[in-house]
Amino acid sequence: MTVPSGGTWRRRGSGPVVRPYAVTGGRTEPADGEVLDLVAIVVATGQSIDADDRMRLTPEHRRILTVCRNQVTVADLGAELGLPVGVIRVLLADLIAQDAIAVVPKRPVGERTGQDVLQEILNGLRAL
Amino acid sequence: MGSVHSNPVTAVFSAHKILIAGGFGSGKTTLVGAISEVRPLRTEEALTTASIGFDDLTGVGGKTTTTVALDFGRITLGQSVSLYLFGLPGQERFSFMWDELAYGALGAVVLADVRRLSDCFPSVNYFEAQRLPFVVAINCFDGAPLYEAEEVRAALDLASDVPVVLCDARDLASVKQVLITLVRAISAARARSSRT
Numbered sequence: 001m002t003v004p005s006g007g008t009w010r011r012r013g014s015g016p017v018v019r020p021y022a023v024t025g026g027r028t029e030p031a032d033g034e035v036l037d038l039v040a041i042v043v044a045t046g047q048s049i050d051a052d053d054r055m056r057l058t059p060e061h062r063r064i065l066t067v068c069r070n071q072v073t074v075a076d077l078g079a080e081l082g083l084p085v086g087v088i089r090v091l092l093a094d095l096i097a098q099d100a101i102a103v104v105p106k107r108p109v110g111e112r113t114g115q116d117v118l119q120e121i122l123n124g125l126r127a128l
Numbered sequence: 129m130g131s132v133h134s135n136p137v138t139a140v141f142s143a144h145k146i147l148i149a150g151g152f153g154s155g156k157t158t159l160v161g162a163i164s165e166v167r168p169l170r171t172e173e174a175l176t177t178a179s180i181g182f183d184d185l186t187g188v189g190g191k192t193t194t195t196v197a198l199d200f201g202r203i204t205l206g207q208s209v210s211l212y213l214f215g216l217p218g219q220e221r222f223s224f225m226w227d228e229l230a231y232g233a234l235g236a237v238v239l240a241d242v243r244r245l246s247d248c249f250p251s252v253n254y255f256e257a258q259r260l261p262f263v264v265a266i267n268c269f270d271g272a273p274l275y276e277a278e279e280v281r282a283a284l285d286l287a288s289d290v291p292v293v294l295c296d297a298r299d300l301a302s303v304k305q306v307l308i309t310l311v312r313a314i315s316a317a318r319a320r321s322s323r324t
Contacts, residue, residue, distance in 0.1 A: 035228070037145075037231060037232055038145065038212070038214065038229070039143035039144065039145050039212050039232070041139055041141075041143060043137055045137075071137075071139065071140050071141065073143050073210075073212065075198075075200055075202075075212060075214075076202065078200075079200060085198075102137050104137045104138070104139045105137070105138070105139070106139065106142070114318055115315060115318065115319075117142065117144070117209065118311055118314060118315045118318070119315075120205065120206065120209050121144065121205055121209060121211065121311050122308060122311050122312070122315075123205075123206075124203075124205025124206050124209060124211075125203075125205065125211075125304055125307050125308050125311065126304075126308065127205075127206075128163075128203070128205075128300070128304055
């Protein structure tokens with residue numbers, strides 16, 4: 001039996017072979033119990049992770065750290081990694097606990113009023 | 129987007145959530161795909177006999193998949209503002225997800241199919257109860273009977289401040305107009321609530 005060169009046995013787009021919550025070790029709730037909003041913005045802190053914690057990082061944790069070099073929303077992370085949002089939240093909580101990822105505070109209200117933001121959205125939509 | 133990490137971190141962009149709701153087969157996936165730069169996160173699965181009885185196909189013949197997770201798209205507007213569109217799973221058995229999705233949302237679009245207008249009642253009721261600004265967009269399917277927006281408003285018993293617009297969910301310009309109408313309605317609602 002030969003394996004096609006460079007090929008895989010499954011079709012592209014057929015989805016991951018691993019069940020979603022296998023990559024969280026079966027955990028379905030974030031360790032800190034906090035449910036991050038879909039449009040919450042997260043970013044890698046650049047803090048070094050101690051050796052023990054680093055050993056425990058899964059490939060998915062590492063991919064999150066890579067994507068989070070730039071500020072990114074939870075939903076974008078899910079799309080980027082092809083993982084359900086619930087799984088992303090569990091993995092993010094691990095990294096937040098290690099200070100490797102920070103949740104970016106929303107822009108303070110008052111700095112820009114709500115109407116300003118709405119006007120900016122309107123202008124942007126008209127220019128599409 | 130910057131990659132410099134200072135402490136404390138400040139947002140380099142703001143992300144705003146808009147919900148796309150409506151009955152099964154009303155065009156939510158199509159609408160998100162028509163305007164989004166990110167390919168919708170398609171998690172549609174084939175309808176199997178297991179979903180018969182759950183997914184009512186009356187009047188939407190030809191539909192063989194159902195959205196089991198989120199349709200999701202992002203529209204980047206200028207340097208620092210992004211709109212995120214999320215399709216609300218239409219069927220009642222997914223309504224447990226609505227509260228989480230609606231949390232912090234700016235507003236919502238309710239897509240209506242005039243052949244099955246009652247399908248959008250749950251979304252309309254939900255957004256009214258949440259006091260979340262919304263527009264009703266009548267998706268003009270080929271072959272669907274044409275109704276005036278005002279007839280639909282009466283049929284849905286909508287408040288006068290809820291815009292009703294006709295749209296083609298496949299068409300960028302049309303979807304853009306729906307979102308502009310929504311943002312204006314949100315702005316008007318906020319202006320009203322700040323006066324009272």
